[in-house]
Amino acid sequence: MGTDWIVSNSAFIRPANRELLRTRFGHSSMIALSTNLLQHQGVRSTWPCSRTQSRYAAERIMTPLPFVWPYAVAFWIADVWAFWPEFGIVRRARRSNTATDSKSTQVILLGTSVAYIGAFPLAWLHGFRISAAHQVEVFWFGVALLLSGSLLRRHCWRLLGESFTGDVRVRPDQVVVSRGAYAVLRHPSYTGGILLNTGIGVALGNWASAALLAVASIVVYGYRLVVEERALLAAIGAPYQEFMNTRKRLIPFIY
Numbered sequence: 001m002g003t004d005w006i007v008s009n010s011a012f013i014r015p016a017n018r019e020l021l022r023t024r025f026g027h028s029s030m031i032a033l034s035t036n037l038l039q040h041q042g043v044r045s046t047w048p049c050s051r052t053q054s055r056y057a058a059e060r061i062m063t064p065l066p067f068v069w070p071y072a073v074a075f076w077i078a079d080v081w082a083f084w085p086e087f088g089i090v091r092r093a094r095r096s097n098t099a100t101d102s103k104s105t106q107v108i109l110l111g112t113s114v115a116y117i118g119a120f121p122l123a124w125l126h127g128f129r130i131s132a133a134h135q136v137e138v139f140w141f142g143v144a145l146l147l148s149g150s151l152l153r154r155h156c157w158r159l160l161g162e163s164f165t166g167d168v169r170v171r172p173d174q175v176v177v178s179r180g181a182y183a184v185l186r187h188p189s190y191t192g193g194i195l196l197n198t199g200i201g202v203a204l205g206n207w208a209s210a211a212l213l214a215v216a217s218i219v220v221y222g223y224r225l226v227v228e229e230r231a232l233l234a235a236i237g238a239p240y241q242e243f244m245n246t247r248k249r250l251i252p253f254i255y
Contacts, residue, residue, distance in 0.1 A: 066204060082150035107220050107223050128209075229244065
């Protein structure tokens with residue numbers, strides 16, 4: 001079954017969208033896309049499709065999956081679940097506003113906010129869209145990254161207890177935690193934050209969105225960890241220096 005037959009003769013694609021789809025998708029992507037969309041609509045071998053199915057399929061390939069039923073339900077539930085506890089952390093950090101923080105909290109909030117403002121509109125740019133044949137798989141991978149990042153951060157909150165704060169705040173008697181994720185990384189909660197933000201970009205199905213959120217996260221958390229390490233070394237000294245010497249910052253055994 002060729003691309004031209006699918007585009008020209010099938011009611012699967014409405015006439016108004018045929019030329020648009022020919023220019024935006026190549027031969028292999030069109031065939032895979034047609035099969036994929038039909039299967040997710042519950043259509044196996046019944047041709048032609050109804051007008052409703054045709055309209056839904058055309059709209060879905062134009063719209064990022066976080067805004068398409070039923071994927072939108074899974075995405076926004078995961079998103080709210082991941083970010084809900086973050087709001088409390090940010091609220092407490094803003095009230096504290098310690099000098100040792102060196103405005104790193106503001107850097108994180110501003111940097112990620114700007115990245116999100118850019119990432120969502122970018123998701124509609126077709127030049128950077130992930131291949132239509134792999135949209136669904138990439139969407140679920142992005143959701144998995146989002147949930148994994150949140151779970152890692154929650155793990156760090158439990159390990160650090162009261163020592164986990166939204167801003168940089170240290171005490172001379174602070175205990176250096178070296179169990180759990182902290183056995184292999186110095187800043188696993190920031191690794192979790194990077195995974196969380198990048199996962200949203202990946203779920204949007206756009207390379208530009210994913211790259212923008214990943215790079216912004218690395219930059220803002222990179223600034224934060226430098227500020228944090230400086231403050232911890234000044235307050236704790238040798239115990240934290242030993243901790244730093246035996247662990248990488250964000251990626252186990254690499255960086």
